[in-house]
Amino acid sequence: MSFTSLRIVCGVKSTRSKEKVERLIFEILSILQENKYDGPMGARTIARELEKRGFEIGERAVRYHLKHLDERGLTEKPESLKGRIITEKGEGEVRKDLVGKRIGFVIGKIEELIYKMSYNLQEGGGTIAANISLLEEGKVDEALNIMKEVMEKGYAPSPLVKVSQEGESMGRFKVPKDKVGIATVCSITIDGILEGEGIPVSPKFGGVLEFRGGKPKRFTDAITYQGSSLDPLDVFASKKMASCLNVTKTGSGSILANLREVPISARPAALDIINQAEEKMLNGVLEVGHPAEPLFGLPVDVNRVGIAVVGGINPAVAVDESGIQIETSPMETLLDISEIHHIKDFV
Amino acid sequence: MSFTSLRIVCGVKSTRSKEKVERLIFEILSILQENKYDGPMGARTIARELEKRGFEIGERAVRYHLKHLDERGLTEKPESLKGRIITEKGEGEVRKDLVGKRIGFVIGKIEELIYKMSYNLQEGGGTIAANISLLEEGKVDEALNIMKEVMEKGYAPSPLVKVSQEGESMGRFKVPKDKVGIATVCSITIDGILEGEGIPVSPKFGGVLEFRGGKPKRFTDAITYQGSSLDPLDVFASKKMASCLNVTKTGSGSILANLREVPISARPAALDIINQAEEKMLNGVLEVGHPAEPLFGLPVDVNRVGIAVVGGINPAVAVDESGIQIETSPMETLLDISEIHHIKDFV
Incomplete structure (x- = not known):
């Protein structure tokens, strides 16, 4: 049209x-x-x-x-x-x-969010990138319990969430009628934190990462952010290629994850920042690779190291897998860090 | 696992x-x-x-x-x-x-099919690349009628099909129990024909192409073959992003299509080969672009011209849109050209 x-x-x-x-x-x-x-x-x-x-x-x-x-x-x-x-x-x-x-739309959206995010690791204030999930009021408690389990096992970048009722706003987003909104931390947040500390980050792949015995093994599927007009994680989620509930319960199965690259020389600083972010309950990093070495089977450019991070929508994917109707928009908005709280406060 | x-x-x-x-x-x-x-x-x-x-x-x-x-x-x-x-x-x-x-799996599969295809434009014999759709016996006539309409309007690369019963083989594929198989010509066939005539072809994007008034307007979504482990057209089909029935009935809506590039110097020869292939009922080319110019909104490399071709699975997508259960494997097999016949012979 x-x-x-x-x-x-x-x-x-x-x-x-x-x-x-x-x-x-x-x-x-x-x-x-x-x-x-x-x-x-x-x-x-x-x-x-x-x-x-x-x-x-x-x-x-x-x-x-x-x-x-x-x-x-x-x-x-x-x-x-x-x-x-x-x-x-x-x-x-x-x-x-x-x-x-x-054709660079997804990468463009990610880069815009990274640029606009204002969270300051040292001072603690500012905005982070968030996904928004919508569901029916009656299912919220059950959903939050599932999300909590996924987050506690480390399959989400953060245990921080915001829960909003019909008509309330979550950043630029307003919760529609008869729905409850749950905002979760988007994995782009770690990229924004790294960029904020002066480390240039290039988001590369969104993919499906296989786990066995609670350990990440290899990406079994992936799409480049650079070459797709659709968000890769959204593609894999809608094709139901993950099994986040299984991984949470048994340690085996597949979750959504992504890979970014930073310059080799930035590796020590990146490790330091990642540790600091962990203390602020913002992290999700599975592994920081070695120079030009593939990470969980995905290629990494020369002069770069790969960093694999769990997908921010894994908790929502687990809720969907449990049979609860949930509608999720990844990378939907910026949220002030002061608005989000540990999920244990809600369940 | x-x-x-x-x-x-x-x-x-x-x-x-x-x-x-x-x-x-x-x-x-x-x-x-x-x-x-x-x-x-x-x-x-x-x-x-x-x-x-x-x-x-x-x-x-x-x-x-x-x-x-x-x-x-x-x-x-x-x-x-x-x-x-x-x-x-x-x-x-x-x-x-x-x-x-x-990560280059889709492109690898395509290049393998292109390389193995043996169809000879001058002599007429050899194998072409085919998609295979499976459906229930009782729905075959209705499905073939829909496919025929899509093919006659030019939204498929060819009107040639093979229909096989339970247990019969279609190339390397064997039709399973209680199913009928319909093989349709895959759009890679035109790439194989061009390569066979000595023109180097690089498959680039699979996408969703918007039509208005029966005319192709622009790609509204696309994924590179190079950067995806999933077949882009399969992704768009399973996300139901096309409306092949609508385009067939009204001339407006979206079909699946793809873009490849050939060297600028090969443009005249490519046009000639495409015309010859058309006479053999193998074609599906929507447009051959101009040097380094975007085609329907998708970028084309310097020193290259883009060629947009309709997706081979559009007839199957239209059948799916009509509510008939159909399961389609794109780029499934090589088929001898002598085995496939005009769809009008089957309806």
Whole structure:
């Protein structure tokens, strides 16, 4: 569909060509998309951003277009907050138009989150990257108990969670009607911490990691973040290729995990930071490899060491495996560290 | 699991260390795996191949191990044929052990099929690459009618199919009990034809291609063949991201498609070969791009032109969308061109 439907809306009152209006609408949506982790944007800010991109149309015209975008369900005004945010449908439209760039879409999203994360390992404050799971009220206790077990066994990057009720917000996300939201720490958080301490990190693969006797053995499947428009862990989760419950109960089976690389020279500093992060209950690192050596069967570039980290959605995957309906968006939002607490406080 | 279960079988009678036996078993399976498109292999041939790999254990010992592999369901004797073939379960074991290499597994499988395909455009004989779909007897007519429509609209690489009953073989594949098999032409066939005529082809992306008004518009999702252990088209099909029935009925929606690259200098020859293949009812090419220009939104390397081809499993995806249970293995086997016929002969 892309922008065909928008033509009708915008073509009537404007004297510009249809193409120009389509381009303008696309720019508005992509401005909202690019800034989505900063919260809602007002028409004035959007107009200023448009100006930078060569569209001098003023605040009032932006408001006009936003109204129509709201009507099409591509943007919305969050209650009690000023300005607009892009909806999931709106993001879909942007993505469709950006597919040329989007082949690096997952890596782009990850890099954006890493860059925007503000958590400071020394001072302790700031934002971390979180996944959000939604489920029915009646299933929350059972789900939290399962998640707790997965986290205690070390198959998640952190035991910290946030539980929010219908209508409450979790970062940029608002819990919909009749649902409870559980935010868990995303494994990208460790990348953000490393970057924050000056270590350049390159996320490489998302994959399925086989365990035997409680020990990680090898990746049995993997997809590069660089070469996929879909989040690899989301692909493996929806194809039900993990068995997180089994691994938690018996030590054998497969969990979701990922691999990133850091420069060889950064290895000692990375180990130190990982230890410090562990003390703050943010970690999930399974192993830091050796120079250019494959890690659990996945190749590592020359001059690099691989770091394998457990997937942040493993607790949610375990809940799904137990038969409880749960809907999870990986890498969904930034959350202030002060908002999340140890899962044992909730069960 | 991998080879833990095999330890018990092999460890008892052998004087070698467990590790050595595991390695041997793995080599036998990978020999069968690598030669699977050539049909069953006998113990003597396997022993000879093992020798090349440093295992001088003789034919009799191979037979001993094959018997146990049969019992574990990792290999089997096809009826009426001599020798062993590797089962799907066996392939799973090999893959688990090969994951280091396997990150290029899909591209490896494609390149192997391209290399082994023997179809000759000038003389007309030889083998092509085929997908195999399995379904219940009672649904075959309905399914073939849907497939016919998808093929006639040009959303499949060819209208040629083979329909086989329970127990019959389709290349290296044998139709299981209570099922009917439908073999369709795999889009890799066009790559094999180009390679056969001396044009080097590099398969790049598998993706979801949006259509409007019967015209291809842009890829909305894609995964590189190089960076994935899963077949991208299989991923998109199982995530139900295509709408082949819709595209067939209305001209709008999304089909599965893929992109390969050839050198710029080969463009005129490629166009000529594609036209000749079209006359033989083997084609599926949507567009041959221009030097280094993106094709339907996907990037193309410098010094290369992109060629977009419809996915071979689109007819099967359409059948699935219609609610008929169908199980499809893309790139499953090589088939002699003489065995496949126009779908109109079957409906």
